[in-house]
Amino acid sequence: LPYLQTAVRLDPEEFGVRNYLGTALAMTGDPAAAIVHFEKALQLQPGDAGVQQNLERTRRGAAGR
Numbered sequence: 001l002p003y004l005q006t007a008v009r010l011d012p013e014e015f016g017v018r019n020y021l022g023t024a025l026a027m028t029g030d031p032a033a034a035i036v037h038f039e040k041a042l043q044l045q046p047g048d049a050g051v052q053q054n055l056e057r058t059r060r061g062a063a064g065r
Helices: 002-010 015-027 031-044 049-063
Strands: none
Touching: 002 015, 015 031, 015 049, 031 049
C-alpha cells in the first residue's frame, strides 16, 4: 500500500496505479477509500470494464457491512 500511495502522489493521473490502489484498499478493508480510487480511474479511462467491476463489487461489499 505505501508504494501505491506514493505512486498516486507522484502521478495522480495514472490510471493503472489508481486501479491497483483501489484493489489493494478493497482487499485490506477500506472500501470507502477504494471507491474513491476506482471512480478516479474511471474518470481517467471511462468505460473500463475491469475497473467498473471492481467498483461495483466494492460498493456491494461496502453496502453489506
